[in-house]
Amino acid sequence: MKREDLLFLPISINVTNKKILLIGGGKVATHKGTIMARFVQNVTVVSPEFTDEIRKLPFTFIQKEYEKGDLEGYFLVYAVTGNHDLNAQIKADAEELGILTSVCDAPLLCDFVSPAIHKQEHVTISVGTNARDAYQAVAIRNQITNLFENGTLHI
Incomplete structure (x- = not known):
């Protein structure tokens, strides 16, 4: 399968009282975590090292190398280790356990993929490109944000 063949359903998932696992503690994990913190706090981060910025998030931190047993009890997993082989192993382990x-x-x-998001009060606007071009999704999201900021769009 090629990237162009991927189809993602744009849905919002109820994560109330659901545990989310973020595996990785670097720059990309920090970015993902910062976005997640706007919506949920029930996130555990597993990594041998953490950026100072990610440590400021309202999450639980476990400083260690990943092991398959770390996945137990989680609803969603983000593999953001910076190591392609390890990320692929995390995906395979999670798939065995039925974890997205x-x-x-x-x-x-x-x-699943994370869209570019604009959140204002109770309204969340998500922009996705079926995982083809994250920069395009962010550019469109920024245009939407500008419409709110300059008063063209209202809630």
């Missing part, structure tokens, strides 16, 4: 997984920079391995 997003693998950073590997759309062909993803069960």
